[in-house]
Amino acid sequence: MDASSPPTIDIETLGFDRGAHLLVKHALAGVPVGSTLRVVSKASGFRAHVVAWCRSQGHGVSFDEAGHALIVRGGYQSGRWCGAERSGRSDCRSPGAVAERAKASWGLAARGSTVEAGGPEWNFALDRKHEIWADEAADLYRQALAAQWDPETAVDWNAPFELPDEVEDAVVQVMTYLIENENAALLVPARFLGRIHPHYREIVQLLAIQVADEARHVEVFTRRARLKGRESALSTAGGQLSLKTLVDEPDFSVAAFLLSVLGEGTFVNLLNFLHVHAPDPVTRRIARLAARDEARHVAFGMAHLSRRLNAEPELRTRLANAIELRHDTLSAGGAGLNEEVFDALVLLAAGEWTPAAIAAGFEKVQALQSEMAEGRRLRLCRLGFDEAEAERLASLHTRNFM
Structure with missing residues (x-):
């Protein structure tokens, strides 16, 4: 394998509906924020399941020519959040930091939680x-x-x-x-x-x-x-x-x-x-x-x-x-x-x-x-x-x- 290739795991035929996400989460924990993990799978419905899971977890995902998932670990990277946004960490080094302005998209989410994209906008007049x-x-x-x-x-x-x-x-x-x-x-x-x-x-x-x-x-x-x-x-x-x-x-x-x-x-x-x-x-x-x-x-x-x-x-x-x-x-x-x-x-x-x-x-x-x-x-x-x-x-x- 080329030295520049991303780390790879093979989840074989295990589906995300039967616990495959645990293997992926475990592998991602060893990957730096913003880096890529390749996931090989022969499970039925893999593509749809991995896309939905990555969206909910705040990770980016694409697919190579072989159909393998290329998951980009979400998190704070170079001044932005990769994937879903993090609610309220004005400084990624301070998990409890309070933002100067709260975004409408954060809604009722707990401060510091990962907020999946596509949710409703909330109108709180006092958001500064x-x-x-x-x-x-x-x-x-x-x-x-x-x-x-x-x-x-x-x-x-x-x-x-x-x-x-x-x-x-x-x-x-x-x-x-x-x-x-x-x-x-x-x-x-x-x-x-x-x-x-x-x-x-x-x-x-x-x-x-x-x-x-x-x-x-x-x-x-x-x-x-x-x-x-x-x-x-x-x-x-x-x-x-x-x-x-x-x-x-x-x-x-x-x-x-x-x-x-x-x-x-x-x-x-x-x-x-x-x-x-x-x-x-x-x-x-x-x-x-x-x-x-x-x-x-x-x-x-x-x-x-x-x-x-x-x-x-x-x-x-x-x-x-x-x-x-x-x-x-x-x-x-x-x-x-x-x-x-x-x-x-x-x-x-x-x-x-x-x-x-x-x-x-x-x-x-x-x-x-x-x-x-x-x-x-x-x-x-x-x-x-x-x-x-x-x-x-x-x-x-x-x-x-x-």
Whole structure:
């Protein structure tokens, strides 16, 4: 045999429908990517079977004059994939590499898998890494998995307590307010989930668990509102308008900014406030558990925006414009914090119906609002806004907190 001839195996009469592919795979394993293996066969239907098998495995195949198959081993070679394409390896030396843009032809395939040619094109609007990525996503997902809690066992719903009617009413009003805000926090990531290319699985997984977190918050706040036989309290038009501007935001990064960096960051302060001033053990417990979840959501928003702003500093202008537009829209519509919610927070912080206690409760709520604004300012500074601009933008955030 000529020294330049390709290595050859003879599979005799063994058909691909009876295991011949195992011999071919074994032989190909010893052939470099892009090199050729000759396969000799007397099996019935060999040509059709070997063509179909090579296509499914990502190998090229042709036939010589004698009818022997010349299989070119597929894989990354000289800047391209031979045969079927490999889904997502932007660098063939890094099997877990994440592509800067996911191809429509990869569809639902696992990252790094071989994708047979001829499949359907998938339309995922968010198919660019920079639009959605956070390097911390995988770690945050693992943390979220470890921190999941079951409302049935994590909260003692039978803990004995009785509150004065006015205090119980205040708790129910706050719970009603929390429910509608958590509904918004659930819908925002849910709207984007089906638009993200599955190649970026860490982001999909993290947002899915964020949706689960919010669904759990809605459950526990609803159970607390009804714990003593009350119905939910007031939901205002202004509060609904504030949340609608958030849910309607079409851009992933801007929505993450408004929801996670500003809104949920502010809500962490509110939930910690409720943990301190809750008049009963159930309210105290659920506020604490929800605050821990919300802190992770803020961490993802900050990680994503920090990464994108490092690459696209001009995005800060869009983010600032989004705050200003939302502020103008809500100011024109008269949206603000539900007065009943504000009064309920004052009463919970006061603890009793005396002038001195109410005055102290009022000051505590004022301090809460200042703490919220300062937290927003600090997060904006961490995202690269200068001190004056961060303070100005923090002050423009919706008075509805979320």
